[in-house]
Amino acid sequence: AQSVAQPEDQVNVAEGNPLTVKCTYSVSGNPYLFWYVQYPNRGLQFLLKYITGDNLVKGSYGFEAEFNKSQTSFHLKKPSALVSDSALYFCAVRDIGGGATNKLIFGTGTLLAVQP
Amino acid sequence: ETGVTQSPTHLIKTRGQQVTLRCSSQSGHNTVSWYQQALGQGPQFIFQYYREEENGRGNFPPRFSGLQFPNYSSELNVNALELDDSALYLCASSLLGTLTDTQYFGPGTRLTVL
Numbered sequence: 001a002q003s004v005a006q007p008e009d010q011v012n013v014a015e016g017n018p019l020t021v022k023c024t025y026s027v028s029g030n031p032y033l034f035w036y037v038q039y040p041n042r043g044l045q046f047l048l049k050y051i052t053g054d055n056l057v058k059g060s061y062g063f064e065a066e067f068n069k070s071q072t073s074f075h076l077k078k079p080s081a082l083v084s085d086s087a088l089y090f091c092a093v094r095d096i097g098g099g100a101t102n103k104l105i106f107g108t109g110t111l112l113a114v115q116p
Numbered sequence: 117e118t119g120v121t122q123s124p125t126h127l128i129k130t131r132g133q134q135v136t137l138r139c140s141s142q143s144g145h146n147t148v149s150w151y152q153q154a155l156g157q158g159p160q161f162i163f164q165y166y167r168e169e170e171n172g173r174g175n176f177p178p179r180f181s182g183l184q185f186p187n188y189s190s191e192l193n194v195n196a197l198e199l200d201d202s203a204l205y206l207c208a209s210s211l212l213g214t215l216t217d218t219q220y221f222g223p224g225t226r227l228t229v230l
Contacts, residue, residue, distance in 0.1 A: 034218070043120075043206055044159070044221040090158055101172030102210060102217045103149060106158030 002027045004074075004091045006107035013081045014115050021076040021110045023091030032094035033074045034104065035065055039087045047089075050074060061085070081114045088112075119143055120222035122207050128228045129197050137192040137225045141209030147171075148190035149219060150182060153204040165190055166212055194227075202229045 003026045013019045025031050032051055036044040048059025055067045065076045076089060088111050092104040119142035129135050141148050147166045151159035161174035165184035179195040188209070194201055204226050208219035 036221070041226075043122075043223040044208075046218055046220060049218060092158075095161075100166070100212075101149070101161075101164045102147070102212055102219065103161040103164060103172055103174070104151075104159075104219060105161070108158050 002031075002093050002095045002105050004033075004093045004105060004107040006089075006091055006110045008110050009108075010111045010113060012113050012115065015083050016080050019078050019081040019085070019112065019114070021089050021091075021112060023074045023076065023107060025072050025074060025091075025093050027093055027096065029096055031074075032096070033065075033067065034092040034094070035059065035063070035074075035076050036090045036092060036106075037087050038090065038109075044090065047076070081112075083114050083116050086112055086114045120207060120209050120220055122205075122222040122225050124225060125223070126226045126228075128230065130230050131197055131199060133197050134193065134195045135197060135227060137194075137205050137207075137227070139190045139192070139207030139209075139222060141188045141190065141207075142220055145188060145209035145211050145220075147210050147212045147217075148184055148188065149208045149210070150190070150192045151206040151208065151221075152176070153206055153224070154200075155203070159206055162192070197229045199229050202227060 034049045035047040050067045091107040121140045149164040150162040153159040163173040168184045184190045204224045207222045210217045210219045
């Protein structure tokens with residue numbers, strides 16, 4: 001079965017410092033991986049995805065993610081954090097065992113807190 | 117902002133009642149998926165509709181049902197509400213069948229069951 005794990009419930013970083021939010025995956029076959037962000041009382045906003053190709057994926061709001069097949073990881077990164085980046089971040093994998101659907105399996109989420 | 121809209125924003129029901137949530141998908145998309153996000157958890161897939169038929173379902177009981185209309189809007193119906201049904205219900209739309217079939221989410225409906 002496909003799954004993703006986010007080992008950190010919360011990540012704290014000072015504004016201006018680089019940030020990393022970790023995600024590891026377990027899939028059979030090639031993974032389709034996604035990052036979404038959720039602000040309080042809001043839905044999920046798509047940040048970026050990895051399907052194939054370059055292991056470094058660039059997304060919205062200056063975020064990027066590095067796909068590492070040997071470590072089965074897909075960590076979200078940003079060179080310089082902003083206070084406005086504070087939110088809940090979800091890693092997700094497309095369930096290739098989901099039949100005809102493109103349903104997503106989500107991790108438990110990581111709360112990013114950026115201190116001014 | 118995506119083009120996915122949901123209504124209502126908030127809803128309060130009592131145990132045993134029935135509820136209908138609505139979703140309007142992004143223009144050009146052909147699928148609608150529904151997810152349940154309980155407090156402190158990641159979203160869980162309920163089901164997906166494609167061309168007005170259910171084409172996949174998660175581990176949810178039959179009292180969770182849905183519809184997709186010709187204009188690709190959708191409803192989620194939940195019968196015999198239970199306290200554990202309290203959650204944020206998210207709708208997502210996508211264009212199935214392409215490599216760009218990213219799911220785009222609406223703002224959600226917060227359901228509280230008392």
